[in-house]
Amino acid sequence: MKVYLDNGATTMTDPQVSDTMAKYFTEVYGNASSLHSFGKSAKEALDISRRIIADSFNADSREIIFTSGGTESDNLAIKGVARALKDKGNHIITSKIEHPAVLNSCKSLEKEGFRITYLDVDENAFIDLNQLKESITAETILVTLMHANNEVGTIQPIRRIGQICKDNNIIFHTDAVQSYTKVDIDTKKIPVDLISISSHKIHGPKGVGALYIKKGTPLTKLSDGGSHEFDVRAGTENISGIVGFAKSVDLSTPEHIKLQNRLKDQLIDGIQRSIPDTVLNGPRDNRLCSNINISFRYIEGESLLMHLDMKEIAVSTGSACSSKKLEPSHVLLAMGIRPEHAHGSIRFTISRFTTKEEIDYTIDTLKPIVEKLRAISPLK
Amino acid sequence: MMDDYNEKVIDNFRNPKNMGSMDNPDAEGEVGNPTCGDIMKVFLKIDNNIIKDIKVKTFGCVAAIATSSKMTELALGKTLEEAKDLTRDMVAKELGGLPAQKMHCSNLSVEALHKAIDNYQKKHMTKEHTTD
Numbered sequence: 415m416k417v418y419l420d421n422g423a424t425t426m427t428d429p430q431v432s433d434t435m436a437k438y439f440t441e442v443y444g445n446a447s448s449l450h451s452f453g454k455s456a457k458e459a460l461d462i463s464r465r466i467i468a469d470s471f472n473a474d475s476r477e478i479i480f481t482s483g484g485t486e487s488d489n490l491a492i493k494g495v496a497r498a499l500k501d502k503g504n505h506i507i508t509s510k511i512e513h514p515a516v517l518n519s520c521k522s523l524e525k526e527g528f529r530i531t532y533l534d535v536d537e538n539a540f541i542d543l544n545q546l547k548e549s550i551t552a553e554t555i556l557v558t559l560m561h562a563n564n565e566v567g568t569i570q571p572i573r574r575i576g577q578i579c580k581d582n583n584i585i586f587h588t589d590a591v592q593s594y595t596k597v598d599i600d601t602k603k604i605p606v607d608l609i610s611i612s613s614h615k616i617h618g619p620k621g622v623g624a625l626y627i628k629k630g631t632p633l634t635k636l637s638d639g640g641s642h643e644f645d646v647r648a649g650t651e652n653i654s655g656i657v658g659f660a661k662s663v664d665l666s667t668p669e670h671i672k673l674q675n676r677l678k679d680q681l682i683d684g685i686q687r688s689i690p691d692t693v694l695n696g697p698r699d700n701r702l703c704s705n706i707n708i709s710f711r712y713i714e715g716e717s718l719l720m721h722l723d724m725k726e727i728a729v730s731t732g733s734a735c736s737s738k739k740l741e742p743s744h745v746l747l748a749m750g751i752r753p754e755h756a757h758g759s760i761r762f763t764i765s766r767f768t769t770k771e772e773i774d775y776t777i778d779t780l781k782p783i784v785e786k787l788r789a790i791s792p793l794k
Numbered sequence: 795m796m797d798d799y800n801e802k803v804i805d806n807f808r809n810p811k812n813m814g815s816m817d818n819p820d821a822e823g824e825v826g827n828p829t830c831g832d833i834m835k836v837f838l839k840i841d842n843n844i845i846k847d848i849k850v851k852t853f854g855c856v857a858a859i860a861t862s863s864k865m866t867e868l869a870l871g872k873t874l875e876e877a878k879d880l881t882r883d884m885v886a887k888e889l890g891g892l893p894a895q896k897m898h899c900s901n902l903s904v905e906a907l908h909k910a911i912d913n914y915q916k917k918h919m920t921k922e923h924t925t926d
């Protein structure tokens with residue numbers, strides 16, 4: 415049995431999505447900026463897709479910009495706002511557990527003279543709203559905090575974060591790449607100015623994403639070029655990818671979330687029942703339906719990952735040994751998890767295509783592997 | 795990262811030799827710490843200056859387990875002096891090479907072996923001194 419439990423990294427493109435995309439390579443291949451019928455057909459597909467994404471946020475079509483993915487959306491939001499507001503202030507607030515697309519955007523703004531506050535998180539990866547409030551100064555122009563964390567699935571209270579930003583007249587950006595289609599954001603109810611999303615995490619094609627930009631939000635474009643995407647993001651639109659992205663949004667239903675929540679509970683409970691000395695990293699509640707992150711004490715994550723891979727189960731790990739930098743996951747460390755437990759952490763991320771049988775197989779396969787690795791561990 | 799391991803490394807990881815602990819070892823040596831993510835503990839049975847039996851316990855990645863296993867095979871049957879001449883590079887070479895970033899932190903098993911031998915020799919030196 416081949417079991418893919420790394421949907422946090424990327425997902426299978428839904429066959430209905432790739433089927434929908436096919437004709438946008440060979441039939442509707444016009445440039446959406448062209449005036450002829452080829453261009454108009456492409457423009458029409460672009461408009462419909464934009465409408466679908468906008469509806470998912472209860473937003474206006476003109477508030478959606480298509481990009482090349484979550485990374486570009488984060489860069490555009492953070493650098494775009496910072497540079498547009500640099501005369502107003504130079505302070506940005508983020509957290510220690512953000513995705514590198516956010517953290518490294520902030521790092522590069524530090525070099526441009528911006529000052530960044532990296533908020534701490536508690537043992538379940540939640541930020542402290544009081545620390546957020548206390549960090550705000552007259553110079554603060556932007557708060558960028560992720561909606562759901564990619565490693566441990568923690569869902570931040572973005573309504574309250576947004577309200578704090580709104581009360582202080584500060585722009586609020588959230589990276590919702592992991593939570594999109596799993597936790598709703600109604601932009602009419604939740605005060606948020608920018609939202610990054612990505613297609614390949616929700617069974618759409620890779621290399622497509624979007625940025626929601628609330629009307630009136632100041633933003634300097636990153637790449638110079640034509641006036642595509644309301645003059646915010648230059649470059650000929652990736653129509654097939656955008657159509658596929660919209661289709662993947664159309665195909666996601668609340669039923670999928672219920673299914674994943676059931677499978678998540680099955681996997682957490684199954685592992686904790688059959689294998690001693692395991693710890694769930696991150697919260698049990700306010701956790702993404704797709705994320706399970708467990709530390710297996712006394713063993714190292716890469717070894718466990720490789721044994722699972724030999725049994726055709728694909729997972730990921732927060733272990734240092736698996737990273738090029740040889741440092742344990744910055745998220746787990748920020749949560750105060752001891753390095754030796756971080757080393758033994760495995761992330762299982764499920765999708766709407768995951769089955770109960772796959773979860774059973776994973777639990778059954780894990781047990782003897784963990785026992786074998788513990789038998790040779792000097793820590794046990 | 796995974797593609798960086800060659801087949802020999804994977805094979806040694808999959809079927810590691812001489813893993814586990816030992817009753818009444820003549821010497822033990824441990825290196826590494828949990829923070830860095832690799833710990834190796836070596837147990838030796840020594841007779842007439844020769845390594846008669848060796849076991850290793852390893853907490854660590856694929857490279858750590860594969861190099862531990864290979865080290866035990868290289869050390870078994872050697873004199874203590876020969877075993878002290880074993881190097882990380884020799885272990886890595888026997889495995890057909892390791893990814894560059896794994897050469898240092900994970901390829902520590904030779905150090906654990908040397909530590910065990912040192913412990914053994916110190917113990918014996920002090921014994922000799924007391925008989926003087």
Ligand SMILES: Cc1ncc(COP(=O)(O)O)c(C=O)c1O
Pocket residue numbers: 422423482483484485486488513515560562563564589591592612613614621622623
């Ligand atoms: C939270 C988060 N933000 C941003 C990204 C980057 O998205 P993309 O791969 O579309 O560039 C990812 C995906 O790895 C993510 O998990």
